[in-house]
Amino acid sequence: SLLRDGTADVFAPDVEIGKKKSASAWRLLALAKEEALCLVVATLALLVSSLATVAVPKLAGSLIDVCIQYGQEGGRDTAKRHLNNMLYQILGILAIGGVATGIRSWLFNSAAERVMWQLRNRLFQRLVEQEIGFFDRVRTGELMNRLSEDTRLMKSAGTISISIALRSIVVSIFGVVLMFMTSPLLSALTLACLPVLLASFRVYSTLNRKYISEQLTSSAEASTVAEETFGSIRTVRSFAKEKASCERYGVAQHQVLRWGLKSAHASGFFFGFNSLVAMGSIVTVLWFGARQVVDAYLSAGDLSTFIIYALYVGANVGALAGVISNLIQAVGASERVFELLDRIPQLPEPGMMEPMGAPEGGDINLQDVTFAYPSRPDVTVLRGINLHVPPGRKVALVGPSGGGKSTIVNLIQRFYDPRSGGVFLDGCPLPAIQHEFLHKQVSIVSQEPVLFAESILYNIAFGVSNPHSVPLAQVEEAAKLANAHDFIQAFPQAYHTQVGERGVRLSGGQKQRVAIARAILTKPRVLLLDEATSALDAESESLVQEALDRVAVGRTVIVIAHRLSTVQSAAEVAVVDGGVIAERGTHDELLAQGGVYAQLVRRQLQPGVAAMPGD
Numbered sequence: 001s002l003l004r005d006g007t008a009d010v011f012a013p014d015v016e017i018g019k020k021k022s023a024s025a026w027r028l029l030a031l032a033k034e035e036a037l038c039l040v041v042a043t044l045a046l047l048v049s050s051l052a053t054v055a056v057p058k059l060a061g062s063l064i065d066v067c068i069q070y071g072q073e074g075g076r077d078t079a080k081r082h083l084n085n086m087l088y089q090i091l092g093i094l095a096i097g098g099v100a101t102g103i104r105s106w107l108f109n110s111a112a113e114r115v116m117w118q119l120r121n122r123l124f125q126r127l128v129e130q131e132i133g134f135f136d137r138v139r140t141g142e143l144m145n146r147l148s149e150d151t152r153l154m155k156s157a158g159t160i161s162i163s164i165a166l167r168s169i170v171v172s173i174f175g176v177v178l179m180f181m182t183s184p185l186l187s188a189l190t191l192a193c194l195p196v197l198l199a200s201f202r203v204y205s206t207l208n209r210k211y212i213s214e215q216l217t218s219s220a221e222a223s224t225v226a227e228e229t230f231g232s233i234r235t236v237r238s239f240a241k242e243k244a245s246c247e248r249y250g251v252a253q254h255q256v257l258r259w260g261l262k263s264a265h266a267s268g269f270f271f272g273f274n275s276l277v278a279m280g281s282i283v284t285v286l287w288f289g290a291r292q293v294v295d296a297y298l299s300a301g302d303l304s305t306f307i308i309y310a311l312y313v314g315a316n317v318g319a320l321a322g323v324i325s326n327l328i329q330a331v332g333a334s335e336r337v338f339e340l341l342d343r344i345p346q347l348p349e350p351g352m353m354e355p356m357g358a359p360e361g362g363d364i365n366l367q368d369v370t371f372a373y374p375s376r377p378d379v380t381v382l383r384g385i386n387l388h389v390p391p392g393r394k395v396a397l398v399g400p401s402g403g404g405k406s407t408i409v410n411l412i413q414r415f416y417d418p419r420s421g422g423v424f425l426d427g428c429p430l431p432a433i434q435h436e437f438l439h440k441q442v443s444i445v446s447q448e449p450v451l452f453a454e455s456i457l458y459n460i461a462f463g464v465s466n467p468h469s470v471p472l473a474q475v476e477e478a479a480k481l482a483n484a485h486d487f488i489q490a491f492p493q494a495y496h497t498q499v500g501e502r503g504v505r506l507s508g509g510q511k512q513r514v515a516i517a518r519a520i521l522t523k524p525r526v527l528l529l530d531e532a533t534s535a536l537d538a539e540s541e542s543l544v545q546e547a548l549d550r551v552a553v554g555r556t557v558i559v560i561a562h563r564l565s566t567v568q569s570a571a572e573v574a575v576v577d578g579g580v581i582a583e584r585g586t587h588d589e590l591l592a593q594g595g596v597y598a599q600l601v602r603r604q605l606q607p608g609v610a611a612m613p614g615d
């Protein structure tokens with residue numbers, strides 16, 4: 001199953017389940033529409049090379065007959081002349097066949113490369129577009145597998161398998177026809193074993209299909225474990241859990257092995273059995289054919305030709321059997337890819353509005369907002385939140401952990417839509433606002449800012465439309481505001497310093513300040529802050545605080561506060577508890593009220609103590 005919680009897939013609400021199979025086989029072909037010309041030429045080349053292949057045994061048979069005929073009558077020179085002629089013919093045919101094979105291989109492969117290039121890009125684009133709720137439920141390893149493994153399977157089917165299948169079919173058909181032309185009796189005898197082979201193939205392919213699909217599922221499982229482990233290697237290390245990670249990975253890989261071995265067993269049985277039947281039939285035909293030659297019903301050359309055709313047909317039917325299981329795998333893979341490609345994001349598409357509020361600071365309004373996360377629909381996280389933050393005002397959200405503060409911040413970024421009620425920016429409902437516009441107006445600096453494995457320059461400029469074209473002076477200005485310029489200048493490569501994956505080469509306070517610079521470069525009207533609970537050292541804490549105070553000026557600020565100083569500097573405090581706003585007012589008012597907030601402060605929020613309760 002694709003989902004973390006093991007529930008059935010809800011990937012493709014717009015795809016009819018029953019229609020999926022045939023539809024995806026056709027769509028696999030339809031993908032290659034633009035490559036039609038390329039594929040037609042490739043198929044012609046394939047026909048030519050197959051014809052060349054089947055022409056050779058015929059000539060080889062004649063060669064033997066010439067040897068026997070002229071050799072006996074003493075006409076050695078005539079024989080040699082004939083032989084030379086035939087050699088030229090065979091060489092000519094082989095040369096044509098070789099060139100055609102080259103063309104086929106080149107065209108099929110390059111068409112498949114182009115189709116996959118487009119497919120991967122489209123798939124990636126589709127995935128990035130999905131709503132945040134989708135990523136809450138789907139495992140990243142699974143998506144990575146679709147993007148790399150499944151598309152790889154599709155490609156190999158599109159190139160190797162399809163061309164082998166076509167070639168095998170063509171050669172087999174010609175081979176059978178020529179066999180019948182050479183000797184109908186022997187042909188009938190040879191083909192008698194066909195029903196047995198077909199039956200065994202049926203059993204094999206049913207079994208193998210199941211094994212392979214189980215193996216792919218386990219392999220996605222293993223990828224997820226690997227990804228989780230590498231993604232949180234510090235946590236793993238700090239708890240000395242390397243062994244446990246290896247064990248988890250080992251368990252998943254063991255399943256991969258188990259299904260792989262079953263598949264290996266099945267293919268051993270099938271191919272072994274097949275080869276026994278085929279050999280048995282060839283021996284029978286040889287014995288019977290030789291008797292026919294002795295009785296002069298058949299020439300020795302014809303028998304040779306016949307045997308070579310029979311071997312050809314056998315080899316090609318065998319290859320076809322192998323290829324069919326690949327094709328089945330590819331159809332399975334393409335089903336999974338198309339499922340994602342067809343998935344319509346569940347969050348309604350944003351509108352085109354660009355509300356213009358006050359020149360500085362935006363107006364944020366949550367009206368009667370009720371919300372449950374799509375991944376846990378039966379738990380109502382927010383119940384009837386009303387929160388109006390006028391332009392330029394600073395509001396601090398406080399309250400116990402799990403109360404719903406981050407959820408409010410998520411909704412203001414429209415990661416999710418509320419179940420009922422609405423969120424408004426400058427009086428305009430968020431779903432109506434143009435996507436890029438909204439995210440330029442609303443910026444976030446989170447507790448654990450995520451940086452990309454790029455330069456500091458890129459990370460700061462990330463939020464603007466074209467990060468690579470932002471003038472350095474502008475980036476420096478933002479960095480100065482964010483108290484980041486000095487430490488960046490101190491690096492030997494300054495703004496071109498690489499920060500490492502997720503910014504591991506920077507300290508917590510440095511990452512925070514880069515994130516602040518990134519947030520303010522887009523000149524947002526609304527700043528969302530999620531104050532770090534992890535204690536920064538006193539110096540970087542004051543640098544971060546100073547930067548935040550500086551950039552907050554003239555902007556609407558909604559801050560999830562953990563420090564008393566932050567709460568005191570806010571115009572208003574909202575206590576979020578159990579999905580409702582339990583209390584509201586200034587710090588002093590709330591203290592005087594002697595309610596939840598006063599209790600929180602009395603217990604934990606002493607002036608010298610850094611962190612608020614929770615989180």
Ligand code: ADP
Nearest residue numbers: 136373375376381400401402403404405406407
């Ligand atoms: P706070 O920020 O006040 O600590 P949150 O808004 O993070 O609280 O969480 C509120 C509730 O929503 C918690 O019960 C939490 O378990 C749940 N929750 C948070 N994020 C998700 C998510 N992505 N999917 C499902 N439930 C979530």
